[in-house]
Amino acid sequence: xxxxxxxxxxxxxxxxxxxxxxxxxxxxxxxxxxxxxxxxxxxxxxxxxxxxxxxxxxxxxxxxxxxxxxxxxxxxxxxxxxxxxxxxxxxxxxxxxxxxxxxxxxxxxxxxxxxxxxxxxxxxxxxxxxxxxxxxxxxxxxxxxxxxxxxxxxxxxxxxxxxxxxxxxxxxxxxxxxxxxxxxxxxxxxxxxxxxxxxxxxxxxxxxxxxxxxxxxxxxxxxxxxxxxxxxxxxxxxxxxxxxxxxxxxxxxxxxxxxxxxxxxxxxxxxxxxxxxxxxxxxxxxxxxxxxxxxxxxxxxxxxxxxxxxxxxxxxxxxxxxxxxxxxxxxxxxxxxxxxxxxxxxxxxxxxxxxxxxxxxxxxxxxxxxxxxxxxxxxxxxxxxxxxxxxxxxxxxxxxxxxxxxxxxxxxxxxxxxxxxxxxxxxxxxxxxxxxxxxxxxxxxxxxxxxxxxxxxxxxxxxxxxxxxxxxxxxxxxxxxxxxxxxxxxxxxxxxxxxxxxxxxxxxxxxxxxxxxxxxxxxxxxxxxxxxxxxxxxxxxxxxxxxxxxxxxxxxxxxxxxxxxxxxxxxxxxxxxxxxxxxxxxxxxxxx
Numbered sequence: 001x002x003x004x005x006x007x008x009x010x011x012x013x014x015x016x017x018x019x020x021x022x023x024x025x026x027x028x029x030x031x032x033x034x035x036x037x038x039x040x041x042x043x044x045x046x047x048x049x050x051x052x053x054x055x056x057x058x059x060x061x062x063x064x065x066x067x068x069x070x071x072x073x074x075x076x077x078x079x080x081x082x083x084x085x086x087x088x089x090x091x092x093x094x095x096x097x098x099x100x101x102x103x104x105x106x107x108x109x110x111x112x113x114x115x116x117x118x119x120x121x122x123x124x125x126x127x128x129x130x131x132x133x134x135x136x137x138x139x140x141x142x143x144x145x146x147x148x149x150x151x152x153x154x155x156x157x158x159x160x161x162x163x164x165x166x167x168x169x170x171x172x173x174x175x176x177x178x179x180x181x182x183x184x185x186x187x188x189x190x191x192x193x194x195x196x197x198x199x200x201x202x203x204x205x206x207x208x209x210x211x212x213x214x215x216x217x218x219x220x221x222x223x224x225x226x227x228x229x230x231x232x233x234x235x236x237x238x239x240x241x242x243x244x245x246x247x248x249x250x251x252x253x254x255x256x257x258x259x260x261x262x263x264x265x266x267x268x269x270x271x272x273x274x275x276x277x278x279x280x281x282x283x284x285x286x287x288x289x290x291x292x293x294x295x296x297x298x299x300x301x302x303x304x305x306x307x308x309x310x311x312x313x314x315x316x317x318x319x320x321x322x323x324x325x326x327x328x329x330x331x332x333x334x335x336x337x338x339x340x341x342x343x344x345x346x347x348x349x350x351x352x353x354x355x356x357x358x359x360x361x362x363x364x365x366x367x368x369x370x371x372x373x374x375x376x377x378x379x380x381x382x383x384x385x386x387x388x389x390x391x392x393x394x395x396x397x398x399x400x401x402x403x404x405x406x407x408x409x410x411x412x413x414x415x416x417x418x419x420x421x422x423x424x425x426x427x428x429x430x431x432x433x434x435x436x437x438x439x440x441x442x443x444x445x446x447x448x449x450x451x452x453x454x455x456x457x458x459x460x461x462x463x464x465x466x467x468x469x470x471x472x473x474x475x476x477x478x479x480x481x482x483x484x485x486x487x488x489x490x491x492x493x494x495x496x497x498x499x500x501x502x503x504x505x506x507x508x509x510x511x512x513x514x515x516x517x518x519x520x521x522x523x524x525x526x527x528x529x530x531x532x533x534x535x536x537x538x539x540x541x542x543x544x545x546x547x548x549x550x551x552x553x554x555x556x557x558x559x560x561x562x563x564x565x566x567x568x569x570x571x572x573x574x575x576x577x578x579x580x581x582x583x584x585x586x587x588x589x590x591x592x
Contacts, residue, residue: 074110079179079191084112084216090329090333097141097142098137105193108137113168192217193216202349219329232417234254238358242358243358254278256412258292258294259293260420262293263296263422264276267298267347270310277323296323299335301329301333301339347371349371352417355406361396381395381406383395516574535559535580542562
């Protein structure tokens with residue numbers, strides 16, 4: 001065993017298929033393939049560059065600083081895992097197998113550092129030994145993982161490991177301090193590994209099936225203790241294009257779970273994810289006690305590229321109020337589409353219960369549910385109207401028996417474990433734990449405490465706390481809305497209406513104006529500009545029509561109302577949505 005390597009047990013694992021779980025498609029067998037080792041990602045093949053960039057290495061003269069010093073550069077387990085993660089550019093079953101066959105992460109990392117990726121240079125005896133050691137680590141790890149290795153698998157491993165060495169080459173001659181500075185963004189991020197005290201042990205379930213590479217490490221911001229504040233967290237997921245009904249389900253489930261002390265996990269995206277996070281934050285604002293749970297957002301890309309920008313206030317609020325923002329990716333990693341599917345496995349693994357608030361026929365939320373089912377998590381789905389496209393995914397999950405029907409958003413006692421006390425830690429911000437006592441040292445009342453917390457919250461959080469569901473804007477009728485479209489309490493009070501929302505609301509209440517026609521005009525305006533008709537672009541077009549020069553509000557209700565009408569237009573066959581952008585459907589095409 002290499003010096004400095006902690007002792008590790010080598011677990012035995014069952015076999016499964018990571019690719020099938022991530023995509024929902026059965027494995028495509030290849031002729032002559034005896035194992036199930038996945039093909040290397042395209043980015044890992046020679047000739048393909050990775051999206052993650054890093055500074056150029058410091059060189060001494062015309063050659064890198066001495067390679068033999070590599071053994072002295074990395075002495076920390078977390079730093080070695082972070083470098084291996086950077087080398088693999090994300091979760092990689094081949095890297096996981098190599099790690100299982102190595103003495104420890106330090107040993108595998110140092111082996112990679114010793115091998116030059118330049119095959120044109122003569123190979124020294126030391127490098128030849130390191131290459132042999134790397135091959136042996138992969139073979140031994142694959143055997144421990146219950147895998148069969150053939151010649152094609154070894155050829156594939158050598159191609160992928162060449163890409164690893166190419167990426168490691170850019171940091172090989174850095175010292176440990178410089179590596180730490182780069183990998184933690186100057187100390188603003190923390191890094192957790194399976195040996196950390198605050199590592200969520202349920203993530204280890206990902207290694208119980210072959211081809212499911214668990215995270216090598218996690219980068220994070222905020223309170224790392226929140227990750228272990230609840231033994232059975234609740235994940236709330238759903239479509240980015242959820243309507244008012246789906247938003248209500250996500251917000252209320254998140255709020256109720258946090259009130260009972262549970263950790264709420266989601267993906268930080270627009271729509272259902274954001275509503276679930278805001279619901280958990282609302283519970284902490286209402287009930288600032290040690291019983292209130294926090295929330296964690298899991299990102300597909302690096303934490304330096306968190307998005308969407310529209311949710312920036314949400315991310316700041318999560319970090320400020322006892323939650324955490326985490327990712328398994330290097331901070332500079334771009335959140336590509338494929339990474340979202342792999343991100344979903346972490347959300348599923350962290351949770352004990354997964355609630356799908358609302359999902360279309362094709363939705364990333366369904367992918368999360370698939371991961372959860374494979375991991376043995378409890379899956380619940382909220383039913384919805386069968387004539388609304390936003391509900392198709394959830395209805396199918398229930399129909400196929402893949403999810404249990406969610407019968408209540410306010411009573412979650414049947415889907416969660418018993419209420420408990422969450423981890424005790426103060427809110428980071430203007431509100432301090434000392435504020436719970438007055439000048440005489442006497443504890444303040446709940447009402448006084450709630451008022452002080454409210455003052456420390458930004459306006460959007462106060463709006464969620466005070467008026468999560470207020471009266472319908474501009475409506476003087478007590479007539480109920482359509483089933484599945486929310487209730488009269490689904491919209492904020494008049495003074496909080498953003499310009500675009502007011503414009504659409506006036507159109508809804510005016511008998512001579514069709515709000516869906518307003519949306520169609522906004523789509524045409526985007527087309528004339530050559531701009532993709534995304535939700536944000538449509539909102540800008542609406543505000544420019546009547547309220548030019550006014551500031552854009554961050555209220556989520558504008559997005560919900562636009563999405564509601566987009567859903568109706570899509571159901572009527574007037575538009576189609578491709579990659580988040582609305583496209584007009586020609587009349588002759590719609591008639592067919």
